[in-house]
Amino acid sequence: xxxxxxxxxxxxxxxxxxxxxxxxxxxxxxxxxxxxxxxxxxxxxxxxxxxxxxxxxxxxxxxxxxxxxxxxxxxxxxxxxxxxxxxxxxxxxxxxxxxxxxxxxxxxxxxxxxxxxxxxxxxxxxxxxxxxxxxxxxxxxxxxxxxxxxxxxxxxxxxxxxxxxxxxxxxxxxxxxxxxxxxxxxxxxxxxxxxxxxxxxxxxxxxxxxxxxxxxxxxxxxxxxxxxxxxxxxxxxxxxxxxxxxxxxxxxxxxxxxxxxxxxxxxxxxxxxxxxxxxxxxxxxxxxxxxxxxxxxxxxxxxxxxxxxxxxxxxxxxxxxxx
Numbered sequence: 001x002x003x004x005x006x007x008x009x010x011x012x013x014x015x016x017x018x019x020x021x022x023x024x025x026x027x028x029x030x031x032x033x034x035x036x037x038x039x040x041x042x043x044x045x046x047x048x049x050x051x052x053x054x055x056x057x058x059x060x061x062x063x064x065x066x067x068x069x070x071x072x073x074x075x076x077x078x079x080x081x082x083x084x085x086x087x088x089x090x091x092x093x094x095x096x097x098x099x100x101x102x103x104x105x106x107x108x109x110x111x112x113x114x115x116x117x118x119x120x121x122x123x124x125x126x127x128x129x130x131x132x133x134x135x136x137x138x139x140x141x142x143x144x145x146x147x148x149x150x151x152x153x154x155x156x157x158x159x160x161x162x163x164x165x166x167x168x169x170x171x172x173x174x175x176x177x178x179x180x181x182x183x184x185x186x187x188x189x190x191x192x193x194x195x196x197x198x199x200x201x202x203x204x205x206x207x208x209x210x211x212x213x214x215x216x217x218x219x220x221x222x223x224x225x226x227x228x229x230x231x232x233x234x235x236x237x238x239x240x241x242x243x244x245x246x247x248x249x250x251x252x253x254x255x256x257x258x259x260x261x262x263x264x265x266x267x268x269x270x271x272x273x274x275x276x277x278x279x280x281x282x283x284x285x286x287x288x289x290x291x292x293x294x295x296x297x298x299x300x301x302x303x304x305x306x307x308x309x310x311x312x313x314x315x316x317x318x319x320x321x322x323x
Contacts, residue, residue, distance in 0.1 A: 027098050030054055038078055039068060046092045048099075053116065054078070055099060057092040065090060067101060067161060069114060069122035079120035083161035090166075097128070103166055105130055110169060114161060117308040123159035125306065127170065135173040139308040140218065142180060144173040148305040149256045149290045153218040154182035182248050186229070188217040189246035193257040196293065197245075199238040203228040210238045211301050213293035216256030219245065234292050234301050234310040258291040261300075261318040268318070270311035274299040280311065291318070 030047025035056060045065070047056040054070035067083040067090075089104040094111045102109030113126035117139060124137050135144040136151070139159040143151025157179060158164055170176035188197045196212035198205075203225065211234075219231035219240065229242045246254050263285045272278040274295045283289065283304065292310075293301040299312045 027055075027093075030056060038070065038080060042066075042068070048092065050099065053099075055092060055114065057086075057090070057101075067092075067114065067122075069116055069161070071116045071120045071122075081116065081120055081122045081161065083122070084164050084166070087166055094128075097126075100126075100128075103169065110171075112158075112169065115306060117159075117306075119308075121159070122161045123156075124161070124164070124169075127176065129169075129171045131171070133172055135176065137176070138305050140185070140220075141305060142173070142176050147256075147290070148288075149216060149258070149303070152177055152180055152182075153187060153251060154180040154185045156180060182251065184221045185251070186219050186221055186231070186245040186247045187251045187254050188213050188215050188219065188240070188244065189250070189254045190215055190244050190257075193255070197240055199231070199233055199236065199240055199293070201238055203239050205241075207239070210236055211293040211295040213301075214256065214258035214291070216254050216258065217292045221247075234303060236301075236310075256290075258293075259320070261291055261320060263289075264317055264319040268313055270302075270304075270309070270313060271299075272311070274312045276314075278312075283311075289313070 027048035027050040030049050032044055035044045035047055039058060041061055042058040045057040045059055052072040056068040058066050058068050060066060065086045065088060067086060069081045070078045072078050087104055091102040094100050094102040094109050097111055097113055100111050100113045102111055108130055110130060111128040112124045114122055115125040116122045126136050128134050135142060136148060137156055137158055138148060140155060141148050141151050141153050170179055190197055193215045196214055198212055199210040200207040201210060213233060219233040221229060221231055223230040224242060227242055228239045229245055231240050267282040267284045270280050270283050272280050287304055289302045289304050291300045292303050295301055298315055300315055302311055302313055
């Protein structure tokens with residue numbers, strides 16, 4: 001039987017960092033003329049607009065039901081992303097989760113929130129199966145806690161709605177963890193959590209450092225070469241010492257050791273590189289970010305898990321807090 005709605009709201013408060021549009025801050029019905037201009041061959045079933053995002057439940061000419069996520073760029077253009085075919089009976093918005101899809105499941109709905117990354121690719125950002133459990137998901141992570149950085153890392157099968165089998169969604173966090181592909185992933189793992197691991201330009205301790213990274217920082221493994229492993233970390237490629245990386249199941253035993261910081265001001269400048277001439281955009285206080293490493297004396301290298309962005313921020317732009 002479905003858990004009472006007060007449990008849903010309590011869990012929602014616990015997961016307040018999720019990028020959800022709530023009933024207290026409702027989405028606006030999509031403009032039918034705009035939808036038709038974007039998707040003239042489709043029929044609108046239902047649609048919501050929230051900030052620069054538009055979620056549409058659409059029926060194609062062949063009667064197939066699909067979700068179309070739309071992300072508005074700074075220029076005002078809309079980037080559209082279509083899901084794989086949805087089961088008949090799927091609805092847009094379940095209870096207070098107006099950013100969700102409800103997949104028919106028994107006498108109720110298997111609820112998934114769907115959100116875009118910075119590139120406009122939509123994926124599942126939260127699972128709420130019928131048993132009342134709740135867990136988050138991103139492009140390369142899952143978590144059953146408040147903070148994504150305390151979860152598990154790997155390649156998920158739900159980061160792109162175009163490739164999802166909606167009848168085979170994971171019904172629990174444990175099932176999701178079993179489906180996570182960790183083959184090409186590792187996390188920084190120093191014996192002393194207070195230490196940070198250098199990302200080097202070459203396979204040498206004397207090579208230039210691209211930054212020093214905290215335990216628990218996820219890295220994508222490109223090549224293992226004896227004492228050194230070539231990795232992509234926070235969008236940057238370099239070399240790390242293999243002995244200070246944890247692979248596969250060993251990743252689960254490494255705790256995040258970075259500082260718990262948050263925005264000092266109403267918004268924080270994000271930079272493409274550790275250079276104040278490379279500002280990309282301003283991130284507001286609602287956007288969670290996590291410090292992965294330190295570059296030089298002035299910069300943090302940070303991860304924004306919900307948009308799957310990496311950026312540099314000045315150290316003085318963040319302040320101690322609960323993350």
